[in-house]
Structure formats: C-alpha cells, structure tokens
Amino acid sequence: MGKLALPTIQITGGRIIDPAQGLDHVGDLWISRGRILPTGGVNEEAEVVIDARGKIVCPGLIDLHVHLREPGNEEDETIATGAASALAGGVTSVACMPNTIPPIDTQAAAEFVVLQGQRARQANVYPVGAVSKGRKGEELAALGQLVAGGAVAFTDDGAPVANAGLMRRALEYSKMFDLVIMQHCQVPELTVGGVMNEGFESMRLGLGGMPAAAEDIMVARDIRLAEITGGRLHIQHISTARSVELVREGKARGIKVTAEACPHHFSLTDECLRTFDSNFKMNPPLRTAADVEAVIEGLKDGTIEILATDHAPHAREKKMRELDQAPFGIVGLETLIPITVKTLIEPGHLTWPEVIRKLTINPAELLRIPKGTLRPGADADVTVIDASTTWTIDPTQFRSKSRNTPYAGWEVRGRAHTVIVGGEVRYTLGGIVREGVAPAAG
C-alpha cells in the first residue's frame, strides 16, 4: 500500500449514513484508488477490510472553524498537530481561521497553509482568508488573491469586522467569488475587559462581563447588511437566545444567513466559571441555561445548520495564568463526537443523521468544497464512528499539542474508530486494520 497505489478498501456491515443522499442502512462501503465505488460495482478483492459491524459509517466530518496557530504560535499547535487532532476526532477536513502571526491576508499566506496541510498528510486543511488587511478592520484584504491562494471563505475571526461600512463592502465584494463572509459577531465596545458572560454569575464572582447584547446587536446589523447586499453571511459560534431568534427571522425573510454552534455552547453554562478554571473561559463566553436551551432549539429546527468546534488550543503556561489574563478557548476537535452524543443525541434532541448532516454536507455546501458525501466517485473521506463505546476524556492522550479542555475526566460515549482520507486509512483507534483478510461472514 504505497503512496501511488491506494488500496481497495471494504468497510463491512456498518450503518451507512449519508444525509446528502438520504442514506441510512446497513451495508458495505467500497473504496478504490481514493474514490467511493458504486454499491455492488466491485470485481476485485479488498486489500484492506474494516469490520464496521455495530458502527456508523459516514462521510468524513468537516469542521469549518478551527485555529491551527501556525504561523506564529507553534507552541500552541501546528498545522500538522492540529490536522492530526482533527483525525483523532473523526474530522477529515478543517477550515482554519486567519488569526495567525502574520495573519492569512495574502495569497502567499493562504498557499503556505495549503502546503503545510499537504505535507502533514493528516486531515485536509483549507485556509480561511482575512476580511481586512492585517485583520485591523480598516481596509479590505485582497479577497481575489486569497481565493487564488486557496481560501474557501473570509473572516477576521478572533475579532469582529466592527466597521459596518467595511462589512458591507466585504459582503458585496465576496459575491464575485460566491464565498461566504463568516463573522465573529460582537460589538467590541461592549466587551472591553470582559472575561465571561455578563449577568448574575459575573456579578456574584466579581468578574468583567460580556453582555449577550454585544452579540445580538452585531448579528442584527449583519443580517441587515446581508439583506441589502445579497451577500452570504455566516454567524460563527452563535451563543445567545436572541441571536438564534434573529437568524430564524432572517432566514424566514429569505436572507442568505447561516449559523454554527459549538459543543461548549450547548453543553456548559456560565455557572462553570464558579471554579475560576480558565478552561471555561471562551469567546463568545459560556452563557445561561436559557441561552443553551435556545441554541439547542435552533439546532433542532434547522436555524443552526452547522456544528463546528472553534478548536482553540493554548499552551499550558498561557492558560495557567489568572483568569482575567488567560486566553480564550478550548481544544475542541477530539471531544466533538462524545459531547455531541451526550448533549444532543442521548437526550433525543437530534438523531445521528441530523447530526451528521450538520457535520458533513452542510459545511461542505457552505464552503463550496467537493466533500461531505459518500456518492460514488466522491473523494474517499470516510469516518467510522463507534457510537456505543464508553471512555473517559483524558487530555494527556490528545493528539493536539495543547491540553486545555473543560471536559477532562468526563465519562462519555462515542468516538472515531477509523478515519480514511482520500482513500488512505490515516487514523485507527486500536489495531483494527487488517490487510488482505477476507471479510467476516454475516
């Protein structure tokens, strides 16, 4: 199984779920030379057989919101370690944010990310370009050059595009490439000095607050800007009840607006900050139980069509600082599946096919990338999930370079079992890959 001769792979007896084709049945999936084969169209022997009985076989998961920290903060993560962390989480494609040093705001910077991703040979890595030069929010970046360098969307994430005029031009100009503007919605003047959600808990703890209104106001503004420009707007890491409502209304009026939610925003609340543990410090912050409920409601009714992690690794010495000094964010990729199972699937909010849709074809369509389906002929990016296995989240086992997670010690269910990218088995949990072995009967 060399690099040139990709193997013929048979994944046997799994529950094949592909929302893009409306598939949900038990069967075999065949892969040859990096492509998905038509069912029954196989007249060769498999070189690799993967026993997927009792497991879910789905298109490789796509996470359109990750921070890989290279260039500039390689002590936190590199493109290679971040892409390996993705595979361990069952994710075969990531879109990485441009808030690196320097930022991804030129063609060369985007090309660097693509090249490092190819060198790493882990998950596929797609760069997201900055909206503004230097992410300073003053001048539009050279969007056309970023597209030429491989950018699949634009955002100044880490910070919002605060200037409404600039945001309007970005939405207008991005139409030329049919690419989406992703926005970290937050009025910066309202969050200065904020460490956590503003409310009862922040008052009790005496910590600086970030009001929900800071998010709501910018979501409202940007939906209106999407309306007058006809541009495509994507709300990143939505976290407030009012924001969810605004997106719902915007969609109902036919405006091109989409939204993503992150596992920490539907599994944790601002009460977690009572421990003063910086692993609960995020931006946007953990909100109230009512906000969590609204986000889950938005996921259920399709207002929020995408799940993303906002994977934000930070080296230990940075997160160990005082709460108000520590950076925002958590390692997200490797806990995506189990936290989603625990908070969305097990309580009955969403089914597996609904979750998989939000992690495959929906993000693929948003980014206009040819991924997210098991259609015959498609790139063979496949994730096999063991949905029933129970395990304890142990950050020391992470493939990410960083360990900052609020979920350490959680007893959870479900994790990636085998991950295939471009027809190559690139990750397995234990030694389940058998070469040249005949498929088991049954």
Ligand SMILES: [Zn+2]
């Ligand atoms: Zn953000």
